[in-house]
Amino acid sequence: MPELPEVETVRRGLSELLPGKQVARVDFDWPKGFPNAPGDVAQFLIGAKVTSVKRRAKVLLIELDSDYTLVIHLKMTGQLVFVGEQRFGAGHPNDSLIGDLPDTSTRVTFAFKDGSQLYFNDQRKFGWVRLLPTVEVPNIDFMKKVGPEPLDDSFMAKQFEERLRRRNNSNIKAVLLDQTVVAGIGNIYADESLWGAKIHPTTLVKDLRTKQIETLFTELQFVLNLAIEKGGSSDKNYVNAEGKRGSYLQFARVFRREGQACPRCNSVIEKSRVAGRGTHICPKCQRLS
DNA sequence: CACTTGACCTGTCCGC
DNA sequence: TGCGGACAGGTCAAGT
Numbered sequence: 203m204p205e206l207p208e209v210e211t212v213r214r215g216l217s218e219l220l221p222g223k224q225v226a227r228v229d230f231d232w233p234k235g236f237p238n239a240p241g242d243v244a245q246f247l248i249g250a251k252v253t254s255v256k257r258r259a260k261v262l263l264i265e266l267d268s269d270y271t272l273v274i275h276l277k278m279t280g281q282l283v284f285v286g287e288q289r290f291g292a293g294h295p296n297d298s299l300i301g302d303l304p305d306t307s308t309r310v311t312f313a314f315k316d317g318s319q320l321y322f323n324d325q326r327k328f329g330w331v332r333l334l335p336t337v338e339v340p341n342i343d344f345m346k347k348v349g350p351e352p353l354d355d356s357f358m359a360k361q362f363e364e365r366l367r368r369r370n371n372s373n374i375k376a377v378l379l380d381q382t383v384v385a386g387i388g389n390i391y392a393d394e395s396l397w398g399a400k401i402h403p404t405t406l407v408k409d410l411r412t413k414q415i416e417t418l419f420t421e422l423q424f425v426l427n428l429a430i431e432k433g434g435s436s437d438k439n440y441v442n443a444e445g446k447r448g449s450y451l452q453f454a455r456v457f458r459r460e461g462q463a464c465p466r467c468n469s470v471i472e473k474s475r476v477a478g479r480g481t482h483i484c485p486k487c488q489r490l491s
Numbered sequence: 492c493a494c495t496t497g498a499c500c501t502g503t504c505c506g507c
Numbered sequence: 508t509g510c511g512g513a514c515a516g517g518t519c520a521a522g523t
Contacts, residue, residue: 203516260517277517279501307501326500328517344518372494381518389516438502438515478496479516 203440204276206352206386207429208448209260212282215443216320217255219284220264223314224251230310235324236331246270247333259348259385263339271336275344277328279307279439283321300445325439349384353426359419366407366415374410374418375403376477387422390435390450390457393482395422397456402490403476403483409491428453456482 204212225247230236250266257263262282264272274282285303303321304311310322310331322331332342339345349365350357365384369377377383378392387395396403398421401414410418434440434448437458441447451458455465460473464484474481 205517275517277499278515324500325502326515328500369494376495379517480514 203278203388203390203435203437204260204280205388205391205429205435206260207391207426207432207450208434208440209257209262209276209386210430211434211442211448212276213255213257213262216262216264216282216284219286219318219443220252220255220320222251223316223318225249225266225312226315227313228310229313230331232309232327235309235327235329238331238333242270242333247272258345259351259381260388261344265336269336270333271339273332273334273339273342274322275329277324277326277330279325280329281307281321281323281439281441281445282443283323283441283445284318284443285321286318300441347382349380349382352384352386352422359416362419362422363412363415366410370406370408372407373404373477374401374407375479375481377407378422379477379479386426389479389481390454391422391425391429393457394425394454397482397484397488398422398425400487402488403481405490456484458482 228243228247246268247266247270250268250270252264253267254265255262256265260275262274264274266272276282283300283303305323307323307325308321309324309327312320334342350361362384366377369380369383375392375396378387379389395418399414399418401410401418429435429450432448432450432453433442435450436447437451456471459471460482462471463469464471464487467484467486469484469486472483472485
């Protein structure tokens with residue numbers, strides 16, 4: 203569930219909370235999700251201070267003054283929740299999706315010197331945490347292969363089209379979900395942007411006109427920016443760094459709205475499977491050309 | 492080589 | 508009520 207807007211929301215929250223915090227203790231019993239050697243953790247994480255929190259695609263980068271970086275992927279059900287010293291051991295606010303921490307989904311606990319804590323929760327254990335030398339981060343497989351950031355000022359419709367057309371024989375939804383084409387798009391914002399551009403998700407890229415791709419580019423940026431503004435989409439698991447929900451799904455036009463009226467033409471929204479994913483369309487607005 | 496499908500996990504929901 | 512199966516969807520490995 204965490205796609206670009208959700209991860210960016212977490213990043214913005216953590217970047218207000220973490221810089222300057224010094225790691226005092228790390229508790230984890232999850233070798234598969236956090237495979238670093240205990241020696242590296244002891245030497246480069248314990249005692250280190252957070253310098254900044256960055257994001258690339260759907261990956262969070264918590265940089266430390268030890269010149270190491272915590273690289274974290276939330277995958278589908280991951281959460282990074284900060285509990286400040288003033289709430290140490292206490293519950294969370296009323297608009298939280300979660301209760302007292304740690305809970306049964308807590309995989310890693312980072313405890314800071316001032317008594318605050320950062321919890322990495324992940325119900326389905328798809329996510330992961332790596333501690334890497336900061337200079338090595340760009341060299342890991344994921345970083346080498348991942349495509350450009352869709353909201354970068356330098357990313358233009360022409361480049362978007364050029365990258366899409368490398369996958370001319372695939373359907374557009376599969377290509378949007380391919381992180382090596384463009385970074386950060388997942389199932390929610392693929393469906394939402396395709397609705398915005400009135401493109402059927404199974405349309406082959408080669409059958410799309412340049413004008414349609416330009417519209418899709420505009421709609422994609424609109425949807426991603428709106429979702430960031432709304433703090434992301436919370437279905438079951440996603441929460442921000444303070445444990446609070448995002449509200450984008452209240453504004454969603456098709457995602458999870460099967461059986462409801464299309465806000466543009468009033469037709470009934472349908473759900474099917476495309477590229478192995480639940481896919482939502484308006485059958486009238488998004489005709490297969 | 493290009494593209495699609497299955498595996499990784501766990502909790503929830505649905506039908507019988 | 509209990510149980511089996513489908514489903515949720517990010518990414519990589521395996522399959523076509």
